[in-house]
Amino acid sequence: MAAVARAATTSDAFNAIAEPQRRDILALLRAGERPVTDLAQELGMSQPRASKHLRVLREVGLVRVRGAGKQRLYGLDARGLRPIHEWVGGFERFWNESFDRLDTYVRDLKQTRQEE
Amino acid sequence: MAAVARAATTSDAFNAIAEPQRRDILALLRAGERPVTDLAQELGMSQPRASKHLRVLREVGLVRVRGAGKQRLYGLDARGLRPIHEWVGGFERFWNESFDRLDTYVRDLKQTRQEE
DNA sequence: TTGACGTATTCCGTTATGGGAATACGATGG
């Protein structure tokens, strides 16, 4: 426990949605609650895997579980996505406006020789 | 090269912005182009570290570099954030609407005993 | 050329993540 290594982890919404499969799960859940098996099958992944992803999603609060008899129904709790939407939204004017500036870059690149 | 292990990597915008420090960098760049040293200092991180983060951001296309004499100026290219904004936006109605549904959950939790 | 400055990269160590397989749990129906 000397070096710090990886700083953050899969403990916030940003990280949670960085995983494609988790995004898929969230997307599916918009249609309504679903048991793990359902999701796993629909997404073509093993049940354990789906469970793991759901765990992460649950820990960050993007998903809720509800026991329904023998099953456990997972449901979406999108509130955690709002901060993300807002953060990204803070760049909205840039992805429209930035073209002028980009032209400058592009022009420059021809002599700067972009590495890689 | 048997087990696949981690599927995706830090090769897309979603992953890029999963890192708090990279988000900070992007935020700073909204003010305009900046050399690495500047960013590093302002964010209280070492120069190598800043360079590494900028590399990731560059590889996903969220940032552009431009050689300016002895320096290299980094600039924002927010276009890559748009898809993210849209994806997350797809959940907008849920973080407002979902309260009704949440009530159901909450009511249920009292008997289901949410683990952890 | 040499030196200096600004910046990128490499090497190393640590951590954590995603996946697979097997297994442990929990609840329900007999």
Add this chain to the structure above:
DNA sequence: CCATCGTATTCCCATAACGGAATACGTCAA
């Protein structure tokens, strides 16, 4: 109580990812 279904967890592996420190590069000035 037992078998079973649905689901979560554990164990293990391979890999990638951050961080730090040292170092290699590239460019410009003298």
